Amino acid sequence: MAGLVIVVLVLLASIFAAQLAPHDPLEVDVYNRLQGPSWQHWLGTDQLGRDVFSRVLLGGRIALKVALVAISVSMAIGLLLGMMAGFGPAWLDRILVVCFDTVRSFPTIMFALAIVALTGPSLNTVIGVIIITSIPVYARIVRTQTQALRDQDFILAERAMGASTARILGNHILPNIAAPLLILASMDVPTVVAMEAGLSFLGLGVSPPTPSWGSILNDGYSYIRNSPWPIIAGGIPLILVTLGFTFFGESMRDILDPKLRRKGGSS
C-alpha cells in the first residue's frame, strides 16, 4: 500500500512537474547560490542559485521517461526473443541463450561506461545501454515460462487442432506470462532509475543544464563542503522511487502470483 502511494505521488509529481515547480529550474540567480531551505526555495539552491525543488521535480520526469521507454522497449524485444528461444527449435534456443549470456557477462555499469566512451554522453545513449543490458533479463524469464507452458495439455490440444504458432504464442502463451513480466517490469524501475541517475552522476547521462537526479547529486558532490542540501534533495527522491517501486512490485507479485505468495509466506 505504501509502495502504491509513493508510486502514484511520484507519477503525479512528474507528470505535473512544470505546473508544480515554483521556479524555472534553469533560472540562474548567483546572488542566492547554495542557500539552505527557505519559504522561497523549499530545498534550497544549487551552486548557480537554481531552485533545487523545481529541479528535483523536473528530474523526476527524466527518470520516469527513461524508465518507461527503456523498460517497454527491452520488454517487447525480450518477449519476442524469449518466445523464439522457448518455442523455437533447440538450435535457435542455444544460440539465443549464448547471446543473452554474452550480453549479461558484461558488468552492467562498466559496459555502460564503455559505450558512453564510444558514443559520447547523451540521454539516448543511456536509454540504449539500459535496453541492451535489460533485454536478456526479460528474454530469459519469457524463455523459461514459455518452455514450461509449451508442453502443457492445453497447448498440445491447440496444436492438435491445427492452431498456428502465432496464435498459440499470442492467445495462449502471452496471457500466461504477462503477470511475471509485469512484476519484473515493476521491480526493474528502481534499477533503471538508479542507472540513469548513476550515469548522470558520473557526467555521462543527460547534458547540463537539463535537471536529472543524478546531475543534482553530482552538483551537490562538487560543493559538498559548502552546502549539504543538493545532495540531500537529490538523494531523497531516488530513495523514495526505488523503495516505492520495489514495495509496489512485491505487492503486485503477491496479488498476481498466489503461488509465490504462499511460498513467500512460508519462507
Added chain:
Amino acid sequence: MLSFITRRSLLSLLILFLAVSLLFAMIHMMPGDPASVLLGPRASPELKAELSQRMGLDQPILVQLGRFYADLARGDLGVDVFSDRQVADIVFEQLPYTLALVLVSIGGAMLLGIPLGCFSAIKRNSLLDRVTAVMSVAFIAIPSFVVALYLLLWLAVNWRWFPAIGAGADGDFVDQARHLVLPAIALGLGWVGYIARLVRASMLEVMEENHIRTARAFGLSERTIIVHYALRIAILPTVTILGLGIGSMLSGALFAEIVFSRPGIGKLLHEAVMTRNYPVVMGSVLVTTAFFVLSTLVSDIVNAALDPRLRESERSS
C-alpha cells in the same frame, strides 16, 4: 562432475570470447576512428595517421582482431597512449584496491546479514522479523552511490568520524582500514539485505526438516540445534552466491571508488572514459568482465557440487 566443469568452462570461454569480440567490434564500428576522437577536431592528418599507426588502427579489422587475441594470449592488453605504459600493468596495479574493497564489503555483509536472517527466521513474524524484512528490501533497493554520498556527507564531511577521500597511507594498516569503512558500507549494505533474506528463507526451510525434528526429540537445546544443525545447512546457499556477489561488486565498486576518490579499477575506467583513452577502457572492461565470468563459473560449479540436481538439469536441458 568433471564433464559438468568442462562443459561450463568451455561455455564461459565462448561467452568471454564473444564478449571481448563484441567490445572490440563496437570500438571499431563507431563513427569516426578512435585516433581522431582522441586527438580532437583540430589535429592534423599526419598526427592522426601517426597515432592510428601506433594504435594499430591502420590495419584491416580482422588483422587487428587477430593481433589483439595474439597479444591477449601473451597477457598483453596494449599500451596506454598517454603514458606509454602497458595497460596490463596499469589495470593490475589498480585491481588489488578494488578486490580489497569488494572482499571487505562482502565479508561485512555476511557478518551482518547471516545473524539478521537467522534471528528473523527464529523469531518469525516478530517485530524484529518485520523490521528486518522492510530494512532488507530498503537496503537492496537504495542505489549504492546514494548511500555512499550520504555516508560521505554525514560521517566524513560533517562529523569527521572517517576520512573522506583516498585509500590511506601505504604501509599504515590502520589508516587503510579507516579509509575502507565508508566505501565498504556503501557497497555492502545492499548485500546485507540480500543475504539476510536468503538466510531467513533457507533457515525456515531447514528448520522443517526431519533431522531437526529428530534433534529436538533427542532433547538438544534450541541453541545447539540452530547453530550446529540448522545454520550450517542454511548457510550453504549464501556461500554459493558469494561468487556472483564478488563479480557484481567489482562493477558496483566503481561508484564507491569515485565518491570516495579511492584508487581502483572503477575509478581507472571512469578516468579513461573521460579522456577517451580506449586501450585503458578496453583493458579494464576486459579484466572486469573476465572476473565476472570467472566468478559466475566458480559459483555455478560450487552450486553443482552442493546440489547434484543442477548438474542433471543442465545435462538434460
